[in-house]
Each structure stands twice: as structure tokens, then as C-alpha cells.
Amino acid sequence: MDDMKDVQEAYHDWEAPTYDDKFGITFDDHVTDYAVGRLVRGLGDVHVAGDALELGCGTGFFGVNLAKAGRLTGSLTLSDLSPRMLEVAAANAAANGVAVRTAVADAESLPFDDDTFDLVLGHAFLHHLPIPGVAIREAHRVLRPGGRLLVAGEPSHWGERITTVVKRATWAVFDRVTSQPRFAHLRRHHDHGDDAGLAALEADVDLHTFHPDEVERMASVVGFTDVVVQTEELTANWWGWAARTVEGSLAPDAITPGWSMGVFRGYRALTRLDEVVLRRIVPRPLFYNLVLAARKPVSPPRE
Numbered sequence: 001m002d003d004m005k006d007v008q009e010a011y012h013d014w015e016a017p018t019y020d021d022k023f024g025i026t027f028d029d030h031v032t033d034y035a036v037g038r039l040v041r042g043l044g045d046v047h048v049a050g051d052a053l054e055l056g057c058g059t060g061f062f063g064v065n066l067a068k069a070g071r072l073t074g075s076l077t078l079s080d081l082s083p084r085m086l087e088v089a090a091a092n093a094a095a096n097g098v099a100v101r102t103a104v105a106d107a108e109s110l111p112f113d114d115d116t117f118d119l120v121l122g123h124a125f126l127h128h129l130p131i132p133g134v135a136i137r138e139a140h141r142v143l144r145p146g147g148r149l150l151v152a153g154e155p156s157h158w159g160e161r162i163t164t165v166v167k168r169a170t171w172a173v174f175d176r177v178t179s180q181p182r183f184a185h186l187r188r189h190h191d192h193g194d195d196a197g198l199a200a201l202e203a204d205v206d207l208h209t210f211h212p213d214e215v216e217r218m219a220s221v222v223g224f225t226d227v228v229v230q231t232e233e234l235t236a237n238w239w240g241w242a243a244r245t246v247e248g249s250l251a252p253d254a255i256t257p258g259w260s261m262g263v264f265r266g267y268r269a270l271t272r273l274d275e276v277v278l279r280r281i282v283p284r285p286l287f288y289n290l291v292l293a294a295r296k297p298v299s300p301p302r303e
Helices: 002-023 029-043 061-068 083-095 132-142 157-178 181-186 193-204 212-221 235-247 257-276
Strands: 052-055 076-080 101-104 117-123 143-155 225-232 289-295
Touching: 002 083, 002 193, 029 061, 029 117, 029 143, 029 225, 029 289, 052 061, 052 132, 061 076, 061 083, 061 117, 076 083, 083 101, 117 132, 132 143, 132 212, 143 157, 157 181, 157 235, 212 225, 212 289, 235 257
Parallel strands: 052 076, 052 117, 076 101, 117 143
Antiparallel strands: 143 289, 225 289
């Protein structure tokens, strides 16, 4: 497990300078609205005035966007295992007028006292951890009684399997098209040079997918109450991953503002389809993203 954490730190340190470009992370209104949407789905239409801690913050996408939107109005501490990710997150926060503290921290062994925070949140970090349930237990420990936990963006087991088929099919089509001489200029040529070994670690850092009821049990067994796991993004996720597969292989000058806006509009339209129509008829395990919300009880349960 310690070796795996070394791998996670090394890869994410290497990826930090290019992570935002790779995943389309910005602090524009549409991305801020997305972050707020995850908060509202999990906790309701709330503004958190207390002390907040983000686990596995990466470059600050979730917490900084929420603070920028006025949803986190108290202190915000960003934590991550990767020091270089934290450097980028601090720079992103400063550029957006958000005051933060940063802490290099292992989510499975947090360097904070018991009962320190009113909100613990995270986005797409649990699946990188050797034992995700330990991080949920740590979140419970550092929360004050009555505090809330919100984790979004975690891949579901069946959602990931379906999306893998979409990604492979997209790549097969792209590969066939750009193998033709008249389209060959569209293909990006990857050359990581001396960093090829670090780049190759991308295949090793995604450790888990989750069943919704499994995540509910992990939160309940460590003492959380009001535990709810929702799922979201079906066709919107297929669209997003197909677009990301193409973008990761396109020559940089082929990704135009028009392309980016078209991808975003398609994502928004399919999100509405997922929410308004498909959520009613498709079982929740088939959707891709999990959103976990829970509360630490004000009083310990009676034995």
C-alpha cells in the first residue's frame, strides 16, 4: 500500500502542470455551475459557513469553484498527497480570489485533530486510494458532530465498464480515420521523452470502481447517518469520455473554441436527457458518477 501511494504521488506530481488542460478544468461560470450542481445534489441548496476540508483536491477544481461561487464562506483547507498538485491548487485559488490553506495529507491518515471541520468534501479521489473506507472513517473523525460529508465524481462499477466500451470504440474510429494520409495531420504525436515512465503510471493509479450500496455501507459502518448515494451521468458521460478520448489524441491546433463549445453544449443537452427521462427508467448502478452525502451524528449512537 505504501508503494502504491508512492506511485500516486509521483504520477500526480508529474501530471500537475498539465492536469487542468488535460481534463478541461477551468474556473469559468459553466465549470463553477457544475461544481455547485454536485453540492446541491448531495447536500441541497446550501451555503456552508463553517470550516471546510477538501480531500484529494488535485488542482482545486471542486473546493475553489464552490468557494468562488459563494457556497463555502468559512475557511477552506485543501489537502492532497501530491505537493505539486497543491502548488497548482494554491495558484488557482489566488487567481480566483479564494483564500485557502493547503496541507500535504494522506486521506487515509489525516494530520488533523478530531472534530475540526464542519464539512469534508472531495471529488474523484476515493478511487485512487488503497482502502477507500479508511478515508471515509478519517473524514468522520475530523468532522465536528453534525458535520457533513460530500464526495462526488466517483466511478460506478457498471458505469465504468460501459464507458470503457465507449472509449475503445471512439479510439478505434479515430485511429482508422487519422490513419488515412489526408487526416494524419489531425493526430497528436506523444513524446514524453525522459518522463515516459511517469506517463505510463496513468494505467496504475485508478484502483477502484464502486457499487452504490457498497459506498453506503462504508459510510454507515464508520458511524455516519443520513447516508445517501446518488448516481448521475449516463449518455452525458459517454459523450464526455468520447470527446476526451478524441481531444487526448488530436493535434493541439485542431481543438478550436468551436469544438470545445460544441462538446459542452452536447454534454448539457445529454445531461438534461439523463435527468429528465433516463433517471426514471435506468437502474442507478448503470450511471457513471456517484455522489455520497452523509452526516456525523450530533450524539454517538446508543449501544
